[in-house]
Amino acid sequence: MSRFPAEPTLCERALDVLTTADGRAKTAKSRAHAAEWFAARADGTLPAVGHGAPPLRPARPDAPELLDPRAMPKRKPGSPQGRIALLHAVAHIELNAVDLHWDLIARFSHVPMPAGFYDDWVKAADDESKHFQLMCDCLEEEGSFYGALPAHAGMWRAAEDTAEDLLARLAVVPMVLEARGLDVTPGMIALFRKVGATRAVAALETIYGEEVAHVAYGSKWFHFLCGRDNTDPKPVFHALVRKHFHGLLKPPFNEEKRADAGLPPDFYWPLTEDVAD
Numbered sequence: 001m002s003r004f005p006a007e008p009t010l011c012e013r014a015l016d017v018l019t020t021a022d023g024r025a026k027t028a029k030s031r032a033h034a035a036e037w038f039a040a041r042a043d044g045t046l047p048a049v050g051h052g053a054p055p056l057r058p059a060r061p062d063a064p065e066l067l068d069p070r071a072m073p074k075r076k077p078g079s080p081q082g083r084i085a086l087l088h089a090v091a092h093i094e095l096n097a098v099d100l101h102w103d104l105i106a107r108f109s110h111v112p113m114p115a116g117f118y119d120d121w122v123k124a125a126d127d128e129s130k131h132f133q134l135m136c137d138c139l140e141e142e143g144s145f146y147g148a149l150p151a152h153a154g155m156w157r158a159a160e161d162t163a164e165d166l167l168a169r170l171a172v173v174p175m176v177l178e179a180r181g182l183d184v185t186p187g188m189i190a191l192f193r194k195v196g197a198t199r200a201v202a203a204l205e206t207i208y209g210e211e212v213a214h215v216a217y218g219s220k221w222f223h224f225l226c227g228r229d230n231t232d233p234k235p236v237f238h239a240l241v242r243k244h245f246h247g248l249l250k251p252p253f254n255e256e257k258r259a260d261a262g263l264p265p266d267f268y269w270p271l272t273e274d275v276a277d
């Protein structure tokens with residue numbers, strides 16, 4: 001039975017996901033909420049978005065232990081242990097992405113946006129939930145599980161750094177961090193293909209195919225908001241990334257997939273270089 005007395009608002013659905021700690025439970029709820037949202041949308045209704053006050057940090061399981069990236073154990077990427085560590089790192093990224101998309105929906109619910117904005121981020125959250133589950137399945141096939149290894153502690157930092165500004169959130173999360181995923185995933189797929197890890201190859205190909213859309217949603221709504229404010233998107237993007245993202249962008253870039261996602265080279269290349277203050 002639903003814990004909600006009436007049809008929940010989208011923000012109530014987001015909070016339900018964000019306050020669930022266990023990864024499998026969190027992603028199962030996320031997928032169920034997305035299915036209900038899209039069932040209503042297919043019926044021609046727009047369920048209430050409502051308002052949300054998401055926690056600054058989402059609930060997470062006790063394991064994995066979160067470590068400073070410099071303290072993370074180094075493993076050879078080609079070794080079996082290295083491959084498990086890579087799958088574990090991707091699972092961690094996907095679980096963060098689930099929370100990031102639901103957090104975006106709830107945290108910025110005070111900003112009036114068209115229905116398509118919510119459709120896109122619910123779809124992205126649903127995709128990430130599937131990606132997390134696929135990575136857990138791969139880990140379990142290898143005799144491991146999400147939580148067996150330590151994970152990167154800095155993942156939620158981008159959310160905290162951009163908690164006050166929807167444009168900054170779109171610039172840093174989908175248009176920088178998720179775009180980075182497009183750059184690195186083909187190399188990972190090649191690594192697993194080399195050792196005949198069929199399940200991991202299939203899972204990573206699904207992720208790679210679906211992540212292009214997430215970057216595209218970021219670019220679409222970033223441009224929408226700049227258009228509404230009558231500002232030039234490119235300098236606004238550069239300024240927000242320099243302010244809120246720690247470090248420079250690192251080539252090589254997947255220029256083709258970035259272009260598919262609506263990210264032209266003059267958006268990201270200038271961010272590979274420091275500018276004098």
Ligand SMILES: [Fe+2]
Pocket residue numbers: 094097127128131207211
């Ligand atoms: Fe993903």
Ligand SMILES: [Fe+2]
Pocket residue numbers: 097124128178211214
């Ligand atoms: Fe994504």
